[in-house]
Amino acid sequence: MSVFKNIILFFAVVNLLSCQSSSHRKKGENSIITSSPRSSKPVKFIKKSGPKLLSPQQLRQLAEKPKPTNKLATQYHKLLTTPFIDNSAYFRSGMPKALIYPSLGPSLRVTTWNIEKSIKVPEVAKIMTSQASFENMMKSKIKKESATYNKAIRQQIALAASDILILQEMDIGHRRSGYHFAAKHLAQKLGMNFVYAPQQLELDPHDLRLDPIRFGNGDTNATTSPALSENSEAYRGVFGVAVLSHYPIKSAKLFQLQTQPYDWYHSEILKPDLLEIGRRQGSKTLFKFQPTREVKIGGRAFTRVDLHVPGIPLDTLSIINIHLEIKTTPKNRQRQIKEILGYIKGIKNPVIMAGDFNSSSSNVSSTSFKRFSQNTATDPSRLLSAGLFLANITGINQVRGLLNTVKNYTNPLAWNIPVILPNKTRELFTTIKNFRFDDGGAFDFRGNSSRSTHKKRGALSNSNQRQGYKGFTFTYSVPRSIGPIGRERLDWIFVKSFLSAPFEKNGSYRLAPHYGETLDAINSSVKDAFSDHHPITTLLPLGEPPAPQ
Numbered sequence: 001m002s003v004f005k006n007i008i009l010f011f012a013v014v015n016l017l018s019c020q021s022s023s024h025r026k027k028g029e030n031s032i033i034t035s036s037p038r039s040s041k042p043v044k045f046i047k048k049s050g051p052k053l054l055s056p057q058q059l060r061q062l063a064e065k066p067k068p069t070n071k072l073a074t075q076y077h078k079l080l081t082t083p084f085i086d087n088s089a090y091f092r093s094g095m096p097k098a099l100i101y102p103s104l105g106p107s108l109r110v111t112t113w114n115i116e117k118s119i120k121v122p123e124v125a126k127i128m129t130s131q132a133s134f135e136n137m138m139k140s141k142i143k144k145e146s147a148t149y150n151k152a153i154r155q156q157i158a159l160a161a162s163d164i165l166i167l168q169e170m171d172i173g174h175r176r177s178g179y180h181f182a183a184k185h186l187a188q189k190l191g192m193n194f195v196y197a198p199q200q201l202e203l204d205p206h207d208l209r210l211d212p213i214r215f216g217n218g219d220t221n222a223t224t225s226p227a228l229s230e231n232s233e234a235y236r237g238v239f240g241v242a243v244l245s246h247y248p249i250k251s252a253k254l255f256q257l258q259t260q261p262y263d264w265y266h267s268e269i270l271k272p273d274l275l276e277i278g279r280r281q282g283s284k285t286l287f288k289f290q291p292t293r294e295v296k297i298g299g300r301a302f303t304r305v306d307l308h309v310p311g312i313p314l315d316t317l318s319i320i321n322i323h324l325e326i327k328t329t330p331k332n333r334q335r336q337i338k339e340i341l342g343y344i345k346g347i348k349n350p351v352i353m354a355g356d357f358n359s360s361s362s363n364v365s366s367t368s369f370k371r372f373s374q375n376t377a378t379d380p381s382r383l384l385s386a387g388l389f390l391a392n393i394t395g396i397n398q399v400r401g402l403l404n405t406v407k408n409y410t411n412p413l414a415w416n417i418p419v420i421l422p423n424k425t426r427e428l429f430t431t432i433k434n435f436r437f438d439d440g441g442a443f444d445f446r447g448n449s450s451r452s453t454h455k456k457r458g459a460l461s462n463s464n465q466r467q468g469y470k471g472f473t474f475t476y477s478v479p480r481s482i483g484p485i486g487r488e489r490l491d492w493i494f495v496k497s498f499l500s501a502p503f504e505k506n507g508s509y510r511l512a513p514h515y516g517e518t519l520d521a522i523n524s525s526v527k528d529a530f531s532d533h534h535p536i537t538t539l540l541p542l543g544e545p546p547a548p549q
Contacts, residue, residue: 043308043315045248047091050084051075053172053236054201056208063203063210066265066297076201079238080298083252083305084196086187090248093191095310099161103548104514104541108309111159111519112166112354112493113535114323114476117239118174118182120530125189127522127530128160137526152525158537159519164307165244168323168356170196173236175207183242192244195252195305197321200264200298202237239296241321241355243305250306250316257300259339261332262325262365264296273368287486288479291364300325302340311542312511314349322355327365330424333358337428341435348439350511351496352540353432356533359412360488361424410471410489413459432494433459443494444512450548451509453517463493463513463538473518475534493538509545513538 054062058072068076098106115121127134134156142148167186171177187194209232243252272280284290303321320340324333337357344351404421407414412425433445447461456466467473471489478486497511516538523529 043248043250045087045090045250045308046085047088048086050086050196051079051082051198053238054079056233056235059201059203059235059237060208060210062201062297063205063208063295066203079198080200080256080301081254083198083254083303084183084194085249085252086184086195087193087248089187089191089193089246095248096163096246098163098542101539101541104539104545106542107514108163108317108540108542109158109161109537110164110166110352110354110493110540111162111535111537112168112356112491114168114356114491114531114533115170115182116531116533117169118171118177118180120528121170121177121180121182121186124530125186127156128162128190131156131160134526137528139525139527142525148521148525152521155517155519155521158517159522159535162537163246164317164319164352165190165192165242166319166321166352166354167242167244168321170240170242172196172198172238172240173234174202174239175235179234179236183244186242187244190244192246193249194242194244195249195303196242197240197252197254197301197303198238198298199240199256199301199323200238200296202239203265203295203297204237205295207232207235207237239298240301241303241323243303243319243321245305245307245319247307247309247317250308252303252305254303255301255343256298257302257336257339259332259335260299260325261328261335264294264299264327267327267365268293268295270366272366275368276366279367283478286480286482289486300336302343304344309542312350316349318344318347318349318351320344320351320353322353322357324356324358326358326360327363329363330359330361330428334428334431337431341431344437345435346438347496348437351437351441352493353443353496354491354493356490357428357492358490359425359428359492360490361408361422405484409484410467410474410487412489414470437496441496443496446512448548451514453515460492461516463495463516464536465516465518473520475518475536476532478532491533491536493536495538495540497540509541510543511540513540514545515539 052075054075058075061072062068062076098108101107115124123137127137131153134152138149138152142152165186167183170182172181173179181196183194183196186192243249280291300323302323303319305319305321307317307319308315309317322337322340324336340353344353400421404423407421408423408425412423413429414423414426415421416423416426432443436442444463445459447456447458447466449455449457452461453465454467458466458470460466460472465473474487474489475491476488481487493513493516495511495513497508497513516536519535519537523531523534
């Protein structure tokens with residue numbers, strides 16, 4: 001009889017434990033069943049922590065004197081090196097349940113997205129919590145049950161099912177984004193824990209009610225108007241990155257990079273010369289894109305966020321949130337990634353490194369006749385073009401330009417043929433591919449047709465969607481692109497998974513990326529795009545997935 005009672009008691013305890021773990025989202029496509037992993041040992045989590053924000057008066061002092069001293073210097077330094085951590089969702093709802101995908105089993109969905117200056121964060125919150133809201137925002141010409149409609153809804157379901165969101169260009173206290181604490185606003189709406197990492201402080205003279213003439217020639221942000229600055233006392237000017245997670249946050253660290261190739265304060269207040277003015281006007285006319293001045297202090301940083309995910313090695317998943325410098329050369333972005341890799345090489349548990357790598361061959365910082373001459377004089381490929389032009393052999397230049405555009409279009413992994421057909425971004429990806437963690441682990445560059453979207457093969461296709469013969473689907477576009485011009489692949493997901501040795505074709509696929517996809521219909525199907533970047537997503541099976549059929 002006592003044995004029978006013990007059996008009943010055992011099943012009662014199991015049932016009680018399973019009831020304490022709550023599901024974090026509603027059912028979606030390929031995600032009907034849920035399972036709740038258990039941790040091997042209890043872990044204590046911080047409920048809330050974070051630095052103190054600077055007041056508008058302190059920001060005005062920094063605008064006048066960008067290198068602070070005394071107490072302001074201490075507070076400024078702490079703000080740009082201390083992340084906000086908020087585990088309120090965990091303390092309210094407990095550990096999430098993993099969705100089970102028929103082809104993979106229990107899995108994590110990881111999504112990264114540069115939500116352009118947080119302007120549409122409230123709308124993003126709506127579409128991630130309501131399919132009906134997304135449908136209401138769709139263009140009227142998209143008919144229900146059409147191929148375009150079905151693709152958009154499928155991608156909305158995938159976005160809404162994200163377990164982890166890795167976000168860039170997240171604001172605190174900006175007029176353009178409604179003075180929201182954007183990461184907190186989105187996390188509360190989605191019921192997620194979050195880390196926010198301040199990177200820079202924006203010191204727009206209009207928002208701070210300062211004389212714009214004292215900042216260069218008064219060439220301020222084109223969308224800024226003194227009449228819209230009545231709420232300047234709510235201004236905090238913080239610009240950074242965030243990680244939102246249904247899983248609780250163990251720890252978070254924020255690091256300002258040593259490699260800072262662009263000065264966002266002194267370079268931005270310089271008066272543009274005629275060449276730069278012409279570039280801006282041409283961009284506005286051709287692409288409907290208006291480059292604007294952004295006076296900032298601080299610099300590019302990266303964030304490490306350790307999440308508690310029971311059942312994976314060390315019960316820990318490390319998220320490395322990347323936003324590399326846009327106003328510099330590919331060589332300097334490679335230096336930044338080398339610096340980041342040097343820091344993370346000791347991590348023994350699974351790692352996801354994702355974000356906006358700005359993996360472009362161009363340098364979009366302000367130009368000038370002097371800079372143009374210097375760049376031409378130091379770039380062998382440009383010198384060749386100039387020589388062919390002076391020799392009146394323009395046909396070869398045109399062919400070279402066309403071939404190189406086709407070769408490199410949305411494919412930064414394309415071969416680099418120095419001088420003749422260069423690909424200046426390839427070295428960044430070679431650096432990541434050749435990198436090894438101290439335990440021998442590597443980032444997974446595999447690309448199997450059976451584990452990638454639309455069965456596209458090639459390096460990284462399991463984690464990042466490919467298109468066409470060689471390239472990847474673009475993730476960034478200006479408002480009006482002209483063919484391939486104005487569209488690029490800038491955002492990426494890299495995964496160090498379960499294996500501790502460099503990846504082999506038939507190695508383990510536990511925690512390895514599957515079915516990487518660019519969710520381009522999220523932007524293209526609505527009347528007003530949420531961002532100039534598309535979100536990208538991938539799935540990581542928590543166990544060894546079955547062999548593809």
